[in-house]
Amino acid sequence: MEAMACGLPVIATSTGGPASFINTEHGKQTGWLVNPDDPYSLAAALIESVQNHKLRETVGRNARDYIERMYSWDNISERFTKTYHDILTR
Numbered sequence: 001m002e003a004m005a006c007g008l009p010v011i012a013t014s015t016g017g018p019a020s021f022i023n024t025e026h027g028k029q030t031g032w033l034v035n036p037d038d039p040y041s042l043a044a045a046l047i048e049s050v051q052n053h054k055l056r057e058t059v060g061r062n063a064r065d066y067i068e069r070m071y072s073w074d075n076i077s078e079r080f081t082k083t084y085h086d087i088l089t090r
Contacts, residue, residue: 001071004030004063009056011045021066029055030063 001021003010010031012018022031032045049056069075 001067005067005071007060007064009049009059009063011042011049021070025066028062028066029059030066031059 004021009029010018010022012022012031012033013036014033015036018031019033022033023029032049034041034045049059
C-alpha cells in the first residue's frame with residue numbers, strides 16, 4: 001500500500017492481503033497479482049512492467065488514485081464514524 005500511495009504499481013502474490021487491495025476495481029489495474037510459487041507468473045509480470053512503460057505509468061497512477069480514495073483521512077474517518085454509529089444503534 002505504501003508503494004501504491006507513491007504511485008508505484010506493485011507485483012504481489014494473489015493470496016492474503018494483496019488480493020484485497022490490488023485490482024479490486026473493474027477496469028482499473030493497480031498492480032500485478034501473480035500465482036504463489038510460480039516463477040513464470042512472476043517473471044511475466046516483471047517483464048510486462050519493465051517493457052511497457054505506458055502501462056506501468058497508468059497502473060501506478062491507478063494505484064495512487066485508489067489509495068487516496070480508499071485510505072484518505074476523510075474516508076477512514078467516515079468508515080470509523082459509521083462503525084461506531086452501527087454499534088451504538090444496535
